[in-house]
Amino acid sequence: MNELQKRYPEDVAAILKKYPPEFRRSAIMPLLYLAQRQDGHVSGRSVTDIAELTGLSTTDVTSVVGFYTLFHAEAGGRYRIQVCTDLPCALRGADDFLALLQKELGISVGETTPDGMFTIEEVKCLAACHRAPMFQVQGDGDITYHEHQTVESAMQVLKGLRQQAQKSGKEAA
């Protein structure tokens, strides 16, 4: 049984409808986003499900996951804090911002806080160069921008995310 389809029947149908029936392969990226919605990365099970839905091999699906930076094969923090340190942001203090944020959270780029909440990642330009320093948050099946940041304001954003996670945790229980 295809679990992805079972869990999100309407989403899967809507995705497949976007592309010509003979090119189901096109659905792979939207299906990967769908697979990540639940727990932030693409599980082996989802790879099999997507291969079945698109008529591809699991190797094909895995290589697509590996090619794009917003698809994750490995579990990370619930929220990925993706700080842009590309040239225009760096000219406006992004490197210092990232250094301070790592210190504040007590983890380095690529690491996850012990409570499993946050992973810090360093990313390339996010088209917000005029509002640096900035970061985006990937998690809970969403991507949101946070611009004009200081370490203080960033910690506030993280605090809000922690509360959001607790609330949805309670609701689920």
Place this chain on the structure above:
Amino acid sequence: MSQYLLLRHRELPDLDKLSGYRAQGGFETFKKAVNDMSPAEVLTTVKESGLRGRGGAGFPTGLKWGFIPNNLWPHYVVANADESEPGTFKDREILENNSFQFLEGLMLASFAIQANVAYIYLRGEYWQLAKQLDRQIAELEEAGLLGKDLFGSDYSLNLYTHLGAGAYICGEETALLESIEGKLGQPRLRPPFPAVAGLYGKPTVINNVETLANVPLIIANGAAWYRSFGTEKSPGTKVFSLSGNVVNPGNYELPLGTTFRELIYTHGGGIPHGRKIKAIMAAGASSTIIPASEEALDTPMDYEEPQARFNAPLGSASVIVMDETVNMAWLVSKTVNFFKHESCGKCTPCREGTFWMNRISHRLVSGNGSSADIDLLDHVAHQIQGKCLCALGEFSTMAVISGVEHFRPDFETLVGN
């Protein structure tokens, strides 16, 4: 006359609602085109307007549409909203605030080449924007502006969004097509060109968001009107994304041919902290670094002059400004790191070359380099040139070669001896 053709929402805040856009005559042009114009008439007007692609290459839009053959069907239009060149954030503002004008442009382009399906490829980070566009497309369907047999004609059109997932190379048009097809985002060998064998092997027009946003006004007001903005060879206005060491970074819509000086000083407020300007990049990380001489500042920003004077194409017009405190070797280490990260790995000179340029420049910036490394860096860049499948390879060398050429002392101060 209003100051804005593309960023009209700055004066008309309701433009982001369908009712607000329609109150300004929105979608009347599309309706008129479908009801009263032939596809060829739409195409001819765009051709005569002299509109050039805003995605980077400046290719004449009408000419591109004219390449679509009429004996191969179906046709597709793909809007390029991948916007990932460092320093570029113009399409984002159009999509956030004036998306209906962009959508109408996409619809007119589709009508002009008689495509019944068009895709909008957005970079994955434009997640919220894709959701917004999905809602707006549904609104247009409900209003009878998209769908089957529009306005009682036999022309049908549907639009779909497709999200990328974090890969600069997918902005390159053939990599973008591969990505929509569910493959790795790696450029295709050309020929065949997308106009003949594009999406799903069918004739396809690919245009940038900003390019398409110009089209409704061109069809509504005519080619001669459009040519009253900009220069003879580069007509129209352009949204310049200004970033880096300036007082007021942001988007500025100005006629093509406006000087760097006017953008940076009159609109951008000049350089903060009373510092001096040192260098300009006109096309994001893919730029030649231009030393900020008086002559450079007085250069008109169009598709001809920066290229002719400084070998510095305007590209996506993402103007990054550096003040006197910025070391250009550090800057180069940032740009080559970007390209190393974004090389799709398909061809060896680009994959290996960006790897080595990144390693050498990192060595220099961390104080572990030698003066031989400066020449090596320059040498590797020259080795890449002319040997790559797509323009990314070339882009990766621009800042390196111009940086070493014009700012060698910046590299030398990092070399301990």
